[in-house]
Amino acid sequence: MPPAIHPVDLIEILRRHRLTPAIVFLTSRRACDEAIDTFSHSSARMSAPRSEAIRAFLEKFTKDFPSVEHHPLIPVVQEYGVAAHHAGHLPSWKIAIEELMRQGLLDAVFATTTLAAGVDFPARTVVITQSSVR
Numbered sequence: 001m002p003p004a005i006h007p008v009d010l011i012e013i014l015r016r017h018r019l020t021p022a023i024v025f026l027t028s029r030r031a032c033d034e035a036i037d038t039f040s041h042s043s044a045r046m047s048a049p050r051s052e053a054i055r056a057f058l059e060k061f062t063k064d065f066p067s068v069e070h071h072p073l074i075p076v077v078q079e080y081g082v083a084a085h086h087a088g089h090l091p092s093w094k095i096a097i098e099e100l101m102r103q104g105l106l107d108a109v110f111a112t113t114t115l116a117a118g119v120d121f122p123a124r125t126v127v128i129t130q131s132s133v134r
Contacts, residue, residue: 007035008042011082011108014125015044020107022125023115032084035110036073039080046081046107054078054105058096065092081107087114 005013007024014020026032045051055078062069071093077083083097083106100106101121109115 007038007082007110008044010127011039011080012044015107019125021101021104021123022108022127023123024108024110024127025113025115025129026110027112027130029086029088029112032086032110032112033088036076036082036084039076039082042080045079050081050105051078053103054081054100057100057103057105061096061099065096068092068096077106081105083109085109085111085115087112 010024011020011022014022024035026035058068058074058078067090068074071090073084073093077097077100083100085094085097089097097106097109098119098121101109101123104122
């Protein structure tokens with residue numbers, strides 16, 4: 001079995017080779033959240049203009065969906081351009097992430113297979129971390 005790659009390293013490689021936006025399928029909600037947590041102490045920040053565009057989108061979005069206003073992942077989404085998407089998140093959060101992907105503002109979404117059921121947004125790369133789900 002090939003060695004696991006750190007989520008930050010994966011996204012930096014995809015960025016370097018212009019393979020973003022990407023959907024990274026992981027096996028559990030916990031794995032998605034842990035992948036996002038690894039960014040909070042990294043240097044893999046996105047460009048200031050894109051970060052500002054995400055901030056502006058979320059500011060406008062939270063006027064219609066105030067439940068998202070204090071979501072704990074907002075700083076990571078704004079600074080690093082990555083997000084988690086799984087059934088454990090509020091529906092309004094998932095809508096925000098899907099719209100950010102549609103607008104091309106995110107580099108990656110770490111998601112469970114539930115994302116594959118009925119979501120329509122562009123992705124240049126899909127990373128499947130395991131060939132079967134238990």
